[in-house]
Amino acid sequence: MSHNWKRVVVKVGSALISPNKIGCSSHYLLSIAQFIVKCRAMGTQVVLVSSGSVAAGAHQFSDHEKSEIAVKKAMAAAGQTEMIATWDRLFDFPSAQILLTHADLRDRERYISIRETIFSLLEHEILPIINENDTVTTDKLKVGDNDNLSAMVAAAADADALIICSDVNGLYDKNPNEHDDAELLSWVDNIDQSIYDMAGGAVEGGVGTGGMRTKIEAAEKAVSHGIDTFIVNGFTETTFNQLLEGQNPGTHFQAHDKPMKENIHWMRHTSNAQGEVIVESDFAASLENEAEQLTSSEIIAVKGEFSVGDTILVRKDDGTKLVKARSNYSSCLLNFIAKQDNEEFAQEFEKKTGPIISNKHIANLEKE
Numbered sequence: 327m328s329h330n331w332k333r334v335v336v337k338v339g340s341a342l343i344s345p346n347k348i349g350c351s352s353h354y355l356l357s358i359a360q361f362i363v364k365c366r367a368m369g370t371q372v373v374l375v376s377s378g379s380v381a382a383g384a385h386q387f388s389d390h391e392k393s394e395i396a397v398k399k400a401m402a403a404a405g406q407t408e409m410i411a412t413w414d415r416l417f418d419f420p421s422a423q424i425l426l427t428h429a430d431l432r433d434r435e436r437y438i439s440i441r442e443t444i445f446s447l448l449e450h451e452i453l454p455i456i457n458e459n460d461t462v463t464t465d466k467l468k469v470g471d472n473d474n475l476s477a478m479v480a481a482a483a484d485a486d487a488l489i490i491c492s493d494v495n496g497l498y499d500k501n502p503n504e505h506d507d508a509e510l511l512s513w514v515d516n517i518d519q520s521i522y523d524m525a526g527g528a529v530e531g532g533v534g535t536g537g538m539r540t541k542i543e544a545a546e547k548a549v550s551h552g553i554d555t556f557i558v559n560g561f562t563e564t565t566f567n568q569l570l571e572g573q574n575p576g577t578h579f580q581a582h583d584k585p586m587k588e589n590i591h592w593m594r595h596t597s598n599a600q601g602e603v604i605v606e607s608d609f610a611a612s613l614e615n616e617a618e619q620l621t622s623s624e625i626i627a628v629k630g631e632f633s634v635g636d637t638i639l640v641r642k643d644d645g646t647k648l649v650k651a652r653s654n655y656s657s658c659l660l661n662f663i664a665k666q667d668n669e670e671f672a673q674e675f676e677k678k679t680g681p682i683i684s685n686k687h688i689a690n691l692e693k694e
């Protein structure tokens with residue numbers, strides 16, 4: 327492959343799997359499957375993130391039930407088996423099903439376990455097919471967002487590229503389904519607010535769920551990890567031929583040339599802060615470089631309950647988010663030190679126990 331990728335994550339949207347919401351169709355999957363086969367033949371490992379279980383299972387449920395979240399989850403459970411079986415039929419090598427949630431990825435131990443499982447499957451030339459485990463997700467408002475999930479998976483799998491296959495040619499300057507004069511952006515090297523402003527949601531009542539916004543969020547996560555990201559039209563075979571020839575058939579979001587380290591990327595984009603410490607506004611401007619100088623005397627307040635090793639958010643007292651970091655102290659211990667109201671005791675304690683947060687485990691939040 328002239329792109330020279332060692333490993334790619336291919337994300338396939340619902341509209342490609344179940345275009346009419348009456349079960350799965352292999353119509354559009356054939357060219358994607360062929361692409362995967364060719365990548366593997368060229369020595370590029372592939373991880374597949376496939377949506378479509380809700381759409382595939384929908385025909386088993388009556389119309390009036392379909393908007394309820396509990397029913398959508400049931401649709402996902404019913405459609406998942408059919409979706410996996412459809413993919414499996416298209417390959418003459420083994421595939422494996424992985425169902426996971428954002429919460430699984432936010433937990434560092436589970437994240438490492440997911441990472442190891444993916445690596446082991448790839449080593450054994452088994453194709454991992456990943457979807458969100460919709461049955462156990464607790465977000466009541468919606469089922470699934472496989473765009474962000476695919477970016478987290480791409481980071482966990484140390485992929486070189488993330489290819490998001492959708493029902494449009496890429497990112498347009500406005501929603502092409504609503505504006506005839508919308509223009510395709512073929513290249514994005516900086517994802518800022520103006521890029522987000524172009525994105526609309528998914529088609530109302532359509533098969534997909536996230537629209538462009540979640541794809542841009544995914545691209546932002548992936549490029550900061552050094553992963554080139556493409557949004558492409560999965561309906562056309564030419565897309566995949568172009569990708570194999572090293573061309574860009576859709577929108578290419580350029581990977582950062584100085585990617586974040588894996589653990590910092592995880593902290594910034596995947597983990598959830600379990601609590602907060604509030605520091606004085608004039609405290610060291612550059613916490614990122616001098617994290618180890620954060621002492622309990624600079625901390626004005628500790629919010630929430632967290633344990634040693636949890637991710638915490640460090641905020642200024644005016645509310646500005648400074649950094650996310652791994653806390654070497656529990657909230658209980660920080661509160662105990664504060665209660666002593668004795669600077670000498672605090673200094674002595676921190677000298678023995680080590681810094682509250684360390685430079686190695688800190689993620690800057692300058693863009694938020």
Ligand SMILES: Nc1ncnc2c1ncn2[C@@H]1O[C@H](COP(=O)(O)OP(=O)(O)O)[C@@H](O)[C@H]1O
Nearest residue numbers: 339340492498500501524526528534535536537
């Ligand atoms: N600026 C934009 N460029 C391209 N598509 C957009 C844009 N804004 C909104 N969309 C919508 O996003 C849809 C793709 O997202 P979605 O329906 O969630 O697909 P998928 O199932 O592939 O995730 C397009 O069909 C289009 O209607």
Ligand SMILES: N[C@@H](CCC(=O)OP(=O)(O)O)C(=O)O
Nearest residue numbers: 340377378379380470472535
């Ligand atoms: N887990 C859900 C994924 C929902 C989702 O993100 O769909 P899409 O916007 O089509 O990628 C499903 O399989 O239906």
